Amino acid sequence: MAEPDLKTTQNSSPPQPGQLQPADLAYLATYQASDYERPSVTVDIVILTVFEQDLKVLLIRRKMPPYQGLWAVPGGFVGIRESLDEAARRELREETGVEDVYLEQLYTFGNPDRDPRTRVITVAYFALLEAGKVKTLRAGTDAGEVTWWSMYKLPELAFDHRQILDYTLQRLRGKLGYSNIAYQLLPEKFTLTELQRVYEVILGEKLDKRNFRKSLSIRDLNQPSDNKKTYMLEELPETRPGGNYGPTKLFRFIDRVEKIIS
Amino acid sequence: MAEPDLKTTQNSSPPQPGQLQPADLAYLATYQASDYERPSVTVDIVILTVFEQDLKVLLIRRKMPPYQGLWAVPGGFVGIRESLDEAARRELREETGVEDVYLEQLYTFGNPDRDPRTRVITVAYFALLEAGKVKTLRAGTDAGEVTWWSMYKLPELAFDHRQILDYTLQRLRGKLGYSNIAYQLLPEKFTLTELQRVYEVILGEKLDKRNFRKSLSIRDLNQPSDNKKTYMLEELPETRPGGNYGPTKLFRFIDRVEKIIS
């Protein structure tokens, strides 16, 4: 486990804490960026959406070994000049064609034997897609079949992807309780029943309609807005005609960015 | 961004979903584990403890460029046959000598320019050490000074380590609310005041003594235990003599494993 001086490594864009010092550049020149075995690094993207009253995940059937014929989460290598987020977005785009969606880093899986070919460390992400927006799945370059599967009725999965999906569901359920991420799975305007279905499908349990609505902190259309409160939803002046029943009110999320709800 | 077939990679130990198929081994033989640039992968460990009524983090002064003279979180390369957790434990052992402590993966930082020398992706962990247990800091092989710093009065940090520490505190504060991780920062037996100090130091605010105690779900020493409830703490039959005041009751966590508290 002999390692070079490259110890306590780090430097990222957003917070730039210490500036590079002159000596750094001199040292940079002498640094040999090789000489010891490096793992491959990939990103895997758990792509989720809701339709048919179910939580769906996009899986690809592997047409090559290892795990040929089994289903896997889409993923690929991280480019040498690409951030992890960029790599994840690129994979997502290649797989689904979508660009501006919610993407969150989940966990990094790095057991040495998780890929039988070579050492591969994967940074898992999950993405939330607006329900029913992505019908058209471009069968990716090297992908065999690409299909939406129910998160509750999964096929046999390759690698440790079962573990990745289990962990995704756990994270998603947790965040549903204290954030507004559900907006990522709905179009801008929606009914409260549609929102409740999203919650139910993710949590895997039926919810009480009245209690669910009370829990939402809705800014009423023509009530004076309480400035002390932070609202999650806003009632719209429009309604949507029901089928063989009355019209239903439409709502929207006030903030379409990730937010912790008090 | 041309990539080989090694797509949707994965396979880990705990949940072994799909078994290796015969064809896999044949393919394995033909696989060339190189041919494209790979990033270096490191683990960085945010080592935390509580003493002097303060939340402390272990930092190392860099004696080499880049960021020479600035302070950094301990870390090092992931061995090619080592899991991420193993690498983190090894670094922790090398830095502090401790073995059996709480260690949790935090986040993976991978901006391409976070290390000016070469592409380095780091998987950040945080460790919680029992208050006052680790006095003896072995100055690591290549480390300059090694010091405990207050999380609230940090020196200038190398790389993106400021970001890592900020995120650690955020995670720790969150978990304090719904889990029993605080036990990682205390010896087996402790007083409620000691426990409250840990909470206060992490949350960065004073708490009300009576309300804090009510929130703890304590199994009373000689009360019949309510089987419906899940207790976090247990009162012990012992007390500790106070200085110039009365004796104080001792308590312990019923479960010394990570647990979600209802």
Place this chain on the structure above:
DNA sequence: TAATCGAGTGTAAGTAAAACACTTTTACCG
């Protein structure tokens, strides 16, 4: 024996959570 220091303890008010059922609107059908 008086003063100091921290430990230990209860109540009331307000807020949040859970359980629970009927009415309204529209479309469709006989």
Place this chain on the structure above:
DNA sequence: CGGTAAAAGTGTTTTACTTACACTCGATTA
């Protein structure tokens, strides 16, 4: 055109939790 079906919409009660708040007890020391 009257009845039925289907989903939307809406309040109250009870219970549990959260918050705010102040005095007494026990031991030591001067």
